[in-house]
Amino acid sequence: MSGSVTVHAGGELAFKIAKLVEERGWNQEDFARISNLNRHTIRQILNGGPKRRLRNATVSQCADALGLTVNELRTLPIDRLLPRMHGKPPADEEALKMLFDRAALPELVNWLERNKDRATELRADEITELLEAQNPGGVLEKLGVEPFVEFLERRRALVHKVYQLANSEYVSCLETFVGLLFEKVQSTKR
Secondary structure, three states, X not given: OHHHOEEEOOOHHHHHHHHHHHHHOOOHHHHHHHHOOOHXXXXXXXXXXXXXXXXXXXXXXXXXXXOXXXXXXXXXXXXXXXXXXXXXXXXXXXXXXXXHHHOOOHHHHHHHHHOHHHHHHOOHHHHHHHHHOOOOOOHHHXXXXXXXXXXXXXXXXXXXXXXXXHOOOOHHHHHHHHHHHHHHHHHHHO
């Protein structure tokens, strides 16, 4: 019986699950509903209650709810898993190198020197968008680097929130709201 094989939930695995649930912004009830596990099980996992043993099926449900494979949940360190809770893939080193190499606009070069940490948070598609915006007469000249990067960061945070709502009982409300807003935007483009 593979369902009866157990994995010790104490220590690192329980810590990872609790930290990832917290990073998602879920409470115990949210996680119980999303993972389809009972509240008692979730409470014991998240509160680090008495050491208990989890069935593989329970670990699998936790991993699925968090958008991870069981292997990722068990083996990857927490610092590699946390960015995924925001829908952000691990930093793309090649895209980041391209950003530093191709930044030509003096304001962008200066911003990169002052904000290396924020630059490493940019996704590959955001880096491409930032580099394209530095063309003569482009958005960076008109708007400025800081406001444009803030826009990218706000959009990323918004997409993360929408993702969380889409995985909740509020998906119907989200769908209705987005549909109405989309119609409004489309009507102004005509």
